[in-house]
Amino acid sequence: MLKNNAVLVTISFAFIVTLSSVSSTFYQLYLSNRAKHIDSIFTKHSLISQIYHTYLIKQISQPMFEANLALYSLEEITDSEEYDAIIRHGAVLKTDGTSGSEVQNLSPLEFDFNTETVQPIVTSMIEYQGNIYFWVESSRHSVLLEDQSVEPYRSMTLLSAYGTIMAILTVSFGLIIYRLRPLRRLRKQIARFGEGDMGVSFRMGGSDEIALIANELENTQNKIRSLIESRTLFLRNIMHELKTPIAKGRIAATMLSDEKQQGRFIGIFERLESLIGEFALIEEITSGSQHLEKKEYRLIDIIDGAIDAAMAEYDAVEQKIDAGVKIEADYRLFVTAVKNLIDNAIKYSPDKKVHIEMEGDEIVFANVGEPLKKPLAYYIEPFTKDQPTKDSFGLGLYIVDAILKEHHYVLAYERRESFNCFIIVPVKQTKRK
Secondary structure: OOHHHHHHHHHHHHHHHHHHHHHHHHHHHHHHHHHHHHHHHHOOHHHHHHHHHHHHOOOOOHHHHHHHHHHOOEEEOOOHHHHHHHHHHOEEEEEEEEOHHHHHHHOOOOOOOOOOOOOOEEEEEEEEOOEEEEEEEOOOOEEEEEEOOOOOOOOHHHHHHHHHHHHHHHHHHHHHHHHHHHHHHHHHHHHHHHOOOOOOOOOOOOOOHHHHHHHHHHHHHHHHHHHHHHHHHHHHHHHHHHHHHHHHHHHHHOOOOOHHHHHHHHHHHHHHHHHHHHHHHHHHHHOOOOOOOEEEEEHHHHHHHHHHHHOOOHHHEEEEOOOOOEEEEEHHHHHHHHHHHHHHHHHOOOOOOEEEEEEOOEEEEEEEOOOOOOOHHHHHOOOOOOOOOOOOOOOHHHHHHHHHHHOOEEEEEEEEOOEEEEEEEEOOOOOOO
């Protein structure tokens, strides 16, 4: 499945990686900006600690303490319920502990007092319900102050940028998928064309690269269709035109008074008829225009039909085939292929016999005889044979190979002791040499 959708998988993977990278980048940016915002607000903590310390050691009065807080937009929370709610449920953004002596040294305020005791002070910044609070604590006292001059960190600008980029990436991904959709349709059409459907149309509207490729395929298909039709028409016309003079020749041959000459001429015309029949079968198989009517048949029935077609003696064919073995095939064509193998084995065997048996999913045709002088590929080519004979045109194995390929089989050859073995092998298995 993945192999059939490699482009889509690659684009989806790139899209997911891009989304993850952008999301991670924006998340890190959010954390960084939020931390900077918190740090910028928390710079007030030393000033607050200074004001609180001066109040704690009673060097300024309550009204002065509140006036100093108001000067920096700070308001003390005095309601106990509100105080408890903020302390319990508020989010602590940052905490820092500073001693009273350090506060005096860092404070920009100039107060004329002598420190009676040094009180450790801890300042915490809390966010609660959209407000910022400073919680200042010491060992003797604590105070909660609301900072009215600042607001919590708002990430709307960052979120808007993130949403915009995500939208652009999503739309871009959608457009890419949309533009690639015609490729899937084109692949299915090419598969149908490869299976022999010459009526499929590749025509596609538009002017993009995919449409240009599809339209070029349409033009190429039209040229191929024209060539096939011209070739088929040419061959059929030739075969049709040849049948008439052959028929007349056979009739004329029967009028000869010399029986030897009569038999010779009749044999010549019979060979011509056989050649035309083989040409017709080759044209039917290789033109790609035939429709195979495949059904399940018992193998022994196909072999019996082939023996009858070859007009061979049943004693010449030794079978070791389980009656329950079935294959899916076009009966007429597969019988022709088996007939040619039987006929070929008997013709070139000294004892004029052929042995047929099953080895797993393979069908073996074995006959006694001399080993092949050349590789099997040589004999599969048309008009090739080792020995010139009057009964053969060298098309037998060529036709067998063409029929087997249409049924998803291949023809293999092995030499086993004194036997030549021609083997029908399903293509799902490893091919023999």
